[in-house]
Amino acid sequence: MAFSFRSYRRALTRYDSVPAYALLGIIAGISSGAAVIAFEHGINQLALLWGVGNRGEDYETLSITHRFLLPTLGGLTLGIAFSLLRQEDREVGIVHVISRLHSSYGMLPWRNAVVQFFGGVVALATGQSGGREGPGVHLGSAINSIIGQRLALPNNSLRVLIACGSAGGIAAAFNTPLAGVIFAMEVIIAEYTVAGFMPVMLSAVAASALSRQFGGGSEIFDMSSVQLNTLWEIPYIAVLGFFSGCAVAMLIRVSTISASFGKWPVLLRFTLAGLVTGALGVTIPETLGIGYDTLGNVMYGQIALGALLLIAGAKIFATAISVGFGMPVGLIGPTLLIGACVGGFFGQLGHAFYPDIAANPTLYVTIGMAAAMGATFGAPLAACLAVIELTQSTSVAMPAMLAIILAHLTNLSVFRQRSAHRSMIRQLQRQLPDDPLNQLLHRTDVNAVIDGSVVVISETVKPAVSATLALQVPNWCLVSREGEDLFLVNGTDLMGWLEETTDQDSDEQPIRSITESSLRRWTIAVVPEQATLRQVLDILKARTVEAVCVYTRGKKGQRSLRGIVTRDRIERFTLDHLNA
Known part of the structure; x- marks a missing residue:
C-alpha cells in the first residue's frame, strides 16, 4: 500500500496524469461540498436563534430595533474576536486564496480557514451584507490544500486542488457545477488547460451532487419560457x-x-x-x-x-x-x-x-x-x-x-x-504574475528537470572513493562534512583534479581535501521533493545560490537525495515548452 501511494504521488508530479488527477478531483469535490454544507448549516442554525428563518434570509420580519441591533452587535462581536487574532490570520476569502496561490505555492493555512468558517457564520447570521460563495471558495480551497499538504502531495498538485476546491465551493453553494468550473479557471487560476479541466469538472459534479442530496445550494429559478420578443x-x-x-x-x-x-x-x-x-x-x-x-x-x-x-x-x-x-x-x-x-x-x-x-x-x-x-x-x-x-x-x-x-x-x-x-x-500592493511563463513554472513539478546523476562524497576524498568515481563519473558531486551539505562540484572537473594530484610513482595515494582545491564550487540550497519550478527559482534568487538539492523523506524521517536542479536546466525546460 505504501508503495502504491508513493507511485500515486509520483504520478501527480506529471500535470497530464489524467487518472491520478481524476481521483484527486472526486476527493476534492466531496470535501469542498461537505465544507460548504456545514458552513450553510451553521448560518441557518445560528440565525434561527434570533428568529431569522428561511435559511437565514427573513430579516424583513424582524422589528426595526432588531434590524439595527443585530448587525451592529454582530460587527462588534466579530471586531472583538478578530482583534485577538494575528494580522496574518485575519485574511480570508477569494483574495486570500488568489494571493496564497501565487505567493505560497498553494499552501493555505488552516487557521485562516477556521477564521473564515466561524467568522463567516457569525457575519452572515447577524445580517452583514455579503455572500456565502466567497467563503465557500475559501473553505473548499483550504480543506483541499490542507489535505494535500498533510499527504505531502507535490506542490503543483496543490494548484489543481485549489481549483477543484473553488469549483466545488461554487457548485455546492449555487448548484451550478459548470459555472463553478469556469469560475475557478477564469478567476482563481486564470488559466485554461485541457489537463486541468477534468479534475475540476469532476470536483464540481461531486460537490453539486452532495449539496443537492443534503438540500444545500441556492434556489433554482425556472425561467425556461422567458425570451426576447424582438x-x-x-x-x-x-x-x-x-x-x-x-x-x-x-x-x-x-x-x-x-x-x-x-x-x-x-x-x-x-x-x-x-x-x-x-x-x-x-x-x-x-x-x-x-x-x-x-x-x-x-x-x-x-x-x-x-x-x-x-x-x-x-x-x-x-x-x-x-x-x-x-x-x-x-x-x-x-x-x-x-x-x-x-x-x-x-x-x-x-x-x-x-x-x-x-x-x-x-x-x-x-x-x-x-x-x-x-x-x-x-x-x-x-x-x-x-x-x-x-x-x-x-x-x-x-x-x-x-x-x-x-x-x-x-x-x-x-x-x-x-x-x-x-x-x-x-x-494591498501585491503582485500577481499571471503570464504564460509563470503559469508553466507554477504547474510543473521539480522532478521534470531534476538531474539524478549525483553522488554524495566527503570533503576528504579517500583512494577507494576515487576508484569508485572513476568507474562511472557522475554529473555532480555533493560535498558534505559530517552530514552537512557544503557545495557542489562538477563530476568531470573533480575527476580531472584527482588525476592531476595523483602520484603515479607511488602505490600509496594520499587523502585529498576538496575544500583546499581550486575546483569551481556551486553554492546550494535544499528544497523538498514537492517543490515546483517556481518555488525553485524563488529560492535560487532569495538565497543567491546556483543550484538546489532535491530531497525526499522516508517512512522514518530520514532524507534521501534525489538529484540536483540548476537554473540552466529550468531555462532550457521553459524554452523548449514555450517554443513547442
Missing part, C-alpha cells in the same frame, strides 16, 4: 449593460476606498461596518444578509420601480463597506441582487412604455444579474453560465453575453478599474 430590444439591453457596469464600478470603487482604511483597528472597522448595515437595514431591510429572498421577489416582479433603485444603492454601499473593511463575507450573492435590481428597473420601465415590444421584465432581471456578476469578477463566461444554470434557460444567453461585455467594458474602460478581487489585491 431584436429591437438589443439596444435597450446594451443600455442595461452600461448601467450595470456603472453599478459594479461604484461597488468596486467604494470597496477599494474602504480597503484603504485597513490600518484602522479591526474592532473599529467591523463595528462601523455593522453600524452602517444596521442603519440601512432600519429603512431598507433588504440590505441585510445575502439577499436571495429579495432576489426571488425581484425576479417575480414583486418590488416597485423606485424601491429597486433604493435596494440596489443600499446593497452597493453596505456590501462595499463590509468587504472593504475585511468582513469574512463574499461578493457573489449581493452582486446578483444588485444586478437584478438594475435589470428589474429597466425591465419594468421598458414594459411600461413599450409593452408590445419589451420582453417580460424577468428577462431583464436575469440579464442584469449576469452583467453585474461578469463585470464584478472579470469572469464573463462564468457569469453567463451561472445565470443559465440558475434560471434553467438558454434563451438568456445571447442578450446576457452582450450585457456582460458592455458592463465589463464600462468598468474597465470608462471607470478604469479591474475586477473586484484584482482591485483589492492591487490596493
